[in-house]
Amino acid sequence: MFSYLDAGTGSMLVSILGGGLAGIGVFWKMMRAKITGKPMPISDVDEDDTDDSSHN
Amino acid sequence: MSQLHQDSGSFRDPLSRVFVGNGEVVRAFTAIGAKDIEKVWKKASIQNALASGELIESNLVSPASVGLNDPWVTAMTHPLIPFISYPYEWTFSMLKDAAQLQLKLTRETLADGIGLKDATPYNVQFIGSRPQFIDAGSFEKRRKGDPWYGYRQFCEMYLYPLMMQGYLGVGFQQFLRGSVNGIAPDTMRKLLPASIRRPRKGRLTHVVLHAAAQNRFADSDNNMKSDAAKAGMNAQVLDATLRKLQGIVKKISLGDKKSTWSEYSERGHYIESSLDEKQKFVRDAVASAPRKQVWDIGCNDGVFSRIAAAHSDYVVAMDADPLVVDRLYNTLKAEKNEQILPLYVDLTDSGGGVGWRGQERPGVFDRGRPDIVMALAVIHHMAITFHVPLASQLDMFRDLTPELIIEMPHADDPMVRKLLTNKRDGIHDDFTLEEFERLLNERFTVKSKMLLSSGTRTIFHAVRKP
Incomplete structure (x- = not known):
């Protein structure tokens, strides 16, 4: 289950950009995939995800 | 049978609900919500926030032990907040401190793999001048990405209201009271132009780009x-x-603002003996019985709130001037005062409930009952400036409180004459001590009264008639 709030596409993008340099790389990859229409490769930067739930 | 009733403002998060009763608050979790809580509750960041008091005291209990059954599988109890207040009753500094608490907790728990579901100031309450995060149900395990x-x-609910006040000098309270969802990005973009003379930090990204996106x-x-x-x-x-948001919030400031009452106190007109007499009268009246909660209406710099606090458990200090209340808040905060809650409340426009069905956030009169109310140097403003009849004011006090300390300036009082300066002759002829006493005696029994040395004001201690 995710948060009950909808992060909102536009708000989510800006929240990424709001992180400055840290966010610009993420933002650029997302925009490049959108412009080129190519599927985005999975990022090398991975997060620990130990969630064992199946409800997402 | 359970004595709990569901809080009218608790319904947005489907995974938990808040109930109130038996002298405590109970937050109950569904099976999914319980799973979220179990995953995060033992984490160091949560335990640190509990230990520091930034997160409300919380005790995990079984729902059955507090009288709750299906669909609740986990529950926690919290102490009652002495008086629930809402962001539109806070001042700039209060909202800023609440925002900083929200960001601090969000960062600290993020480092522990926890996400916060929301970021609303309704999840923060003030214990006197200390902000506290009260929504333990906001925490969940953060999932990848x-x-x-x-x-x-x-x-919408923290940053834009602070920008509105700090960058534009416009009070945010009316906007937050107008919408429980705050100020939309597109609205803020239209309200907040660029300024070359005074750069508005955060505007480009969080307002302009946000609205465009x-x-x-x-x-x-x-x-x-x-x-x-x-x-x-x-x-x-x-x-x-x-x-970066912490940096932006930190830099938004109120500046050196002045208001009608921030540079002025009616006490400036008192001769010193009048002030001493009034303080003694108030002290004797408040101390005449044990008091759980005192409301000081028109608190100004809080001198009488402090007297009341010495003889009661908790004081809610209200004033219709947000700058005056902001100064009081910062003074109390510097003292780490947790007994006096300063609030921006204009009784002539205090509003009813707002949000869903008008009940999500109840009006100020529906959130607490004082044992005694102090209305010092306030009724002439409501009567003459705002045209609220004395009879209606006393009806309100009768409905609100069993005991009242009230100051009545006479028709020849300098402040009354000042307020009447631009009024049409004759329309306030009934603003007299005699008429006030007649109306007061219809509703209350006067226990004591005193003519102040100035000779133009009388103060009463009265008890509501059965």
Whole structure:
């Protein structure tokens, strides 16, 4: 289950950009995939995800 | 049988609900909500927040032990907040401190793999001058690639109101009272122009770009969350955003603002003996019985709130001037005072309930009952400036409180004459001590009264008639 709030596409993008340099790389990859229409490769930067739930 | 009743403002998060009763607050969790809580509750960041008091005291209990059954599988109890207040009753400094607490907790828990579901100031309450996060149900395990779900809400309910006051000098309270959802990005963009003379930190990204992105992607059905995860969205990116927002919030300031009452006190007109007499009268009246809660209406700099606090458990200090209340808040905060809650409340426009069915956030009179109310140097303003008849004011006090300390300036009082200066002759001829006493005696029994040395004001201690 995710948060009950909808992060909102536009708000989510800006929240990424709001992180400055840290966010610009993420933002650029997302925009490049959108412009080129190519599927985005999975990022090398991975997060620990130990969630064992199946409800997402 | 359970004595609990569900809080009228608790319904947005489907995974938990808040109940009140038996002298405590109970937060109950569904099976999914319970799973979230179990995953995060033992984490160091949560335990640190509990130990510091930044997060409300919480005790995990079985729902059955507090009288709750299906669908609740876990519950926690919290102490009652002495008086629930809402962001539109806070001052700039209060909202700013609440915002900083929200960001601090969000960052600290993020480092522990926890996400906050939302970012609303309704999840913060003040214990006197100390902000405290009260929504233990906001925490959940953060999943891979999760964005900060509360970002938009933080902007709408914290950042934009602070910008409005700090950058534009416009009080945010009327906007937050007008909408429980705060100020939308597009509205803020229209309200907040660029300024070369005084750069408005955070405006370009969090207002202009935010509004444009919302408009651009309003109809988007892209799975942006999935895209963001693939592009490397992680806790470090979110932390950078939160850190930068902390910097923006920290720099928004009220400046050196003045208001009608921030530079002026009616006490300036008292001869010293009058003030001493009045303080003694108030002290004797408040101390004449044990008091759980005192309301000081028209508190100004809080001199009488402090006298009341010495003889009661808790004081709610209200004034219709937000700058005056802001100064009082900062003074109390410097003292770490947790016994006096300063609030911006204009009784002539205090509003009823707001939000869903007008009950989500009840009006100020529905959130507490004082044992005694102090209305010192206030009724002439309501009567002459706002045309609220004395009889109606006394009806309100009769409905509100069993005991009243009230100051009545006479028709020849300098402040009354000042307020009447530009009024049409004759329309306030009934504003007399005799008429006031007649109306008061219809509703209350006067226990004591005193003519102040100035000779133009009388103060009463009265008890409501059965």
